[in-house]
Amino acid sequence: MAVELIVMYLAVGLIAGLLAGLLGVGGGLVIVPMLVFCFVRQGVEPEVIMHLALGTSLASIIFTSISSFMSHHRRGAVDWSIVRRIAPGILLGTFLGTMVASRLSTGFLKVFFCIFLYSVATQMILNKKPKASKELPGLPGMFGVGNVIGAASSLVGIGGGSLSVPFMLWCNVAAHRAIGTSAAIGLPIAIAGAFGYMVNNLHAVGLPGYSLGYVYLPALIFIVCFSVLTAPLGARLAHALPVDRLKRIFALFLYVVATKMVWGLIS
Template sequence: MITILLTFMALGALAGVLAGLLGIGGGLVIVPILVFSFTPLGFPEQHLMHLALGTSLASIIFTSISSFMAHHRRGAVIWPIVKSITPGILIGTFLGTCLASIMNTMLLKGLFVVFLYYVAAQMLLNIKPKPSRKIPGNVGMFGVGNVIGSISSLVGIGGGTLSVPFMTFCNINMHSAVGTASAIGLPIALAGTAGFIWNGIGVPGLPEWSIGYVYLPALIGIVSASMLTAPLGVKLAHSLPVPRLKKVFAILLLVVATRMLMSIF
């Protein structure tokens, strides 16, 4: 067990540095790391993606709290947006976990591969939506929250990859969009974790030390290390050529996505 914890701490340390350095959501790094590391541990193939998604979202509970508190101290969180989008986020995310629980690992891998290709293309081409409208009303925000929450639960992320472009599109400056997205990540993580635990309770064949689809040794290792190394990544971001690094990381994402795609076939 000690060896497993140390392994996941090392993986969490890497995820934390990358998240802080490149400004990407931790789930984007953690999910493929978990999939590749669960395989040699002999976890059942049919539960690999469910465990990776559930554990990733559980880890985001802790990282999102430290992140949005830091942004809040800088006045970068627009709380009325958080308040109006949260109901849709909670419902959409939980329903997304229910959908994920009845999908097989191969299909979930396929969805994650498509998402990785999408994010890599955004990074390589530096695609940013042009501000062209205002934040919608409560009904519109409920619908947007449903979409962001459901997709986030299916790929195990905190939603920043989706919510930041949405807010930028709605004339929110990038600094505030990133800060607000960090706060939106908490209800996504809470509802997603609850959903994957609920849908995983009583499922036969899950590994020891799992609560539903959340694998506790991986969660403890990743959280304890990533929260320590994320500030290091932020520090490095101010001294390294981040735009160039993002392109290198985008190529890495393409490699990871292609490897996962090959594993499907």
């Protein structure tokens, strides 16, 4: 593997881990588009590029989420009762989402991902937090919400923070606690998502060497090496920096990334 690609994978891991801990939005928002760029540089078959990026992203989030939620847990910012109640729905919804995604085209998945990026970026720019007007639902409601968050996350390769944090804020969960709990919720999303992308189309045509289904192991290893180191740093910074201002800056970056991907689809 070219040294250039190794350096890129390490850089992706560094940034993704930091953002996962700091913003609670899931490193996948950065990992997926960067992996798409790397896979294009490698000459991976276009038909599997997006699937490979989504699967590898979710596999890397397994390690990022552990590192991140442990840091939040030490600060008492993880509500484990929420995690326990939402996890069954998360696991089922995420796995079923990977089954659907494995049968969709790369073009469709790219368009869906770009729309998601634009919506997340717009939410960050406007900084409109949902009014805390509800209480957390019972087990059936949490199972249903988990299904939706898991399925959506599997289609965009993220840890679900962009969906679970607003949901918890809407249900009167404090902001710092919502971010910490979201980091923990990212673990079942990542496990079910990575497993789903591994077993669906395990022998798909066009996969590069050292792939386990839609998970590219070399990229996974190099990303994880740095993401587990920077996720705790991000979690510490989340309690000390003006996160709302940083989110607006990050939103501008997401606009650029999404527009670049759209331009690539058009051209």
